[in-house]
Amino acid sequence: MIKSTRATAKDVARASGVSQTTVSFVLNGAAGHVSEVTRERVRQAARELGYVPNGSAQALRTGASRIVLLNVEGIPTGSSLGNYIRGLDAELAAHHHVLLVLHGHLSSQDLSDVAQAVSARAVIDLADSGRADTITADTGASLIAFSAQAEVPVRYLAGQGHRNIATVLPDTPELQALAGLRERLMRRAVEAADLPGCPTLVLPGDLGAAEERLRSFRAEHPEVTALAAYNDDVALVTxxxxxxxxxxxxxDLAVIGFDDSPHGALFSPALTTVHIDAEALGRISARTALGLPAADATPEPAHVIVRQSG
Known part of the structure; x- marks a missing residue:
């Protein structure tokens, strides 16, 4: 059996110390969020190895198709995600592009392969904030939508007189990257508000296990009077x-969610939550992916929907 000695993207990734997806986007001219230092390191490794992109990759570089990929694996399917996709799809359609949404379990290489197979104009990867350097469109606003804006619930709870606030995260492996981002931003928001430290309560979806976890947390942190949940689903479990x-x-404990999902209003007590203008964020991502100005698509500020729980 004859084995080809031609350099591959995997070889370039190994030589430059980055992922294969990053190599693909850098060498195909679609690495808008990769630092210039990293880009040059990838290009240098490719030159030294004599790597030549294949035909599919060349099509990706030239933007031959009018397809934009959105990877949403593991993102909670709440109101915000639906509105984000609606805005993204509408804005792309207005510019004669098509949105392809991926829900499956994709590795970085799988995502790169799909992008090359359809000659994608851009890729927006919401599945893992740890892969943020591989995103071709500006997903900063998207990550803020689904994991950040921590200052909004903190500011509200502090205004209600709460000084000891904890964050509640899901015990779900596929959400760990975004949940970790939320945890860091919550701590930063609490610090900025000059409040005591922000402990973290991780709750499983099973009610019995969640009850025991909350019981233990209360014993360890009796000073906590308010809980800011990762999203409305976690808040309702709480x-x-x-x-x-x-x-x-x-x-006994004030609870605030995030996402303004419809079922939060039906619970008793009705859930206080944070609403974001996710549709506008989708439009911004679409324009950024297409290289269009997005200044006139500024989203409305996130705000608290005050109900009974908080």
Whole structure:
């Protein structure tokens, strides 16, 4: 069997110390969020190895198709994601492009392969903030939408008189990257508000396990009077566990969610939550992916929907 000695993207990735997806986007001219230092390191490794992109990669570089990929693996399918996709799709359609949404379990290489197979104009990867250097469109606003804006619930809870605030994260492996981002931003927001440290409560989706976890957390942190949840689903698990323990919201613990999902208003007590203008964020991502100005698509500021739980 004859083995080809031609250099591959994997060889370039190994030589330059980056992922294969980063190599693909750099060498195909679609690495808008990769630093210039990293780009040059990849290009240098490719030159030294004699790497030549294949025909599909060349098509990606020239933007031959009018397809934009959106990878949403692991992102909670709440109101914000739906509105984000709606805005992204509408803006792309207005500029005669098509949105292809990927929900499957994709590695960085899988995502790169799909992008090359369809000669994608751009790739927006919401699945893992750890792969942020491989995104071709500006997903900064997208990550803010789905994991950040931590100052909004912190500012609200502090205004209600709470000084000891904890963040509640999901015990879900596929959400760990975004949940970790939220945790860091919550701590930063608490520090900026000159409040005491922000402990973290990780809750499983199972109600019985969540009840035990919350019971232990209360014993360890009796000073905490308010909980800012990762999203509305986590907030509702929190409220359900509180009910099992005989705790009231907001008298014993104030609870605020994130996403303004419709079912939050149907719970008792009705869930206080954070609303974001995700549709505008989708339009911004679409324009950025196409290299168009996005200044006139400024989203409305995130704000708190005040109900009974907080």
């Amino acid at each position: 409220l359900a566990a509180m009910r099992q323990l005989g705790l009231r919201a907001p008298q």
